[in-house]
Amino acid sequence: MRPLAILGGTFDPIHHGHLRAAWEAAEALDAEVRMVPARTPPHRPPPVADAAGRVALLRAALSGQHRLSIDTRELEREGPSYTVDTLASLRDEMGPERPLVLLVGMDAFAGLASWHRWRDLFTLAHVGVLTRPGAAHALSDPLAEYVADRRAPHVEGPAGSVIGIAITPLDIAATAIRETFAAGREPRFLLPSACFEDETLLAPYRALASV
Ligand SMILES: Nc1ncnc2c1ncn2[C@@H]1O[C@H](COP(=O)(O)OP(=O)(O)OP(=O)(O)O)[C@@H](O)[C@H]1O
Ligand SMILES: O=C(O)c1ccc[n+]([C@@H]2O[C@H](COP(=O)([O-])O)[C@@H](O)[C@H]2O)c1
Numbered sequence: 001m002r003p004l005a006i007l008g009g010t011f012d013p014i015h016h017g018h019l020r021a022a023w024e025a026a027e028a029l030d031a032e033v034r035m036v037p038a039r040t041p042p043h044r045p046p047p048v049a050d051a052a053g054r055v056a057l058l059r060a061a062l063s064g065q066h067r068l069s070i071d072t073r074e075l076e077r078e079g080p081s082y083t084v085d086t087l088a089s090l091r092d093e094m095g096p097e098r099p100l101v102l103l104v105g106m107d108a109f110a111g112l113a114s115w116h117r118w119r120d121l122f123t124l125a126h127v128g129v130l131t132r133p134g135a136a137h138a139l140s141d142p143l144a145e146y147v148a149d150r151r152a153p154h155v156e157g158p159a160g161s162v163i164g165i166a167i168t169p170l171d172i173a174a175t176a177i178r179e180t181f182a183a184g185r186e187p188r189f190l191l192p193s194a195c196f197e198d199e200t201l202l203a204p205y206r207a208l209a210s211v
Helices: 014-030 049-063 083-094 104-109 119-123 141-147 173-182 203-210
Strands: 004-009 033-037 068-070 100-105 126-130 162-165
Touching: 004 014, 004 083, 014 033, 014 100, 014 126, 014 162, 033 049, 033 104, 049 068, 068 100, 083 100, 083 119, 104 126, 119 126, 119 141, 173 203
Parallel strands: 004 033, 004 100, 033 068, 100 126, 126 162
Antiparallel strands: none
């Protein structure tokens, strides 16, 4: 059964690092991949752009291809956008058999033991860990211990494994893109050109320069 994989994120804004990682994960796992924007991301200050603005950028970024799609279910939920709730809702729709993969960059994976009901993530899905340039992130003891015998070379069964996925290293981060806008410069070619075509799309970030 073809896996369903999701890449959740704040996407504030979406950039080529996210897109390339999602694309290569789709190829590596032969999976359907959905991008899942968080309405209220836990564990970080509120995003610069509101959820509707971040989704509009995501739509522009994904135009012209059909391999990656958007799943907006987190926008419909009040409160923090906990991933365990998203996986549970997907699992309800998919049934118990189809493999489900939660894609996370290595940096996000290192912090997984601080996520809401983090052990339940593994009963609902596999975790696909995407390589990302930057400093190595040590796993906390409980996480290292928990995943030690869950490492697997590929997806097998509906859930429960940790699968490493090598991604072309693109040292791009939304923080640096926001900083570039705040300095009054244009982060062209770090995010798709479609995001620059409608000038309202990046307006919340351009406004950072006048703060
Ligand atoms: N360049 C990249 N390569 C691989 N994975 C990435 C890359 N950028 C982001 N990711 C992963 O995509 C997911 C969503 O990332 P997020 O929206 O927080 O982007 P970010 O660039 O890390 O943002 P910020 O700088 O605001 O923290 C996370 O799992 C993150 O690790
Ligand atoms: O469920 C949680 O407790 C949780 C804690 C931190 C992050 N997440 C999710 O991880 C994804 C990446 O988060 P971020 O903050 O790096 O954009 C995004 O989908 C978040 O909703 C989820």
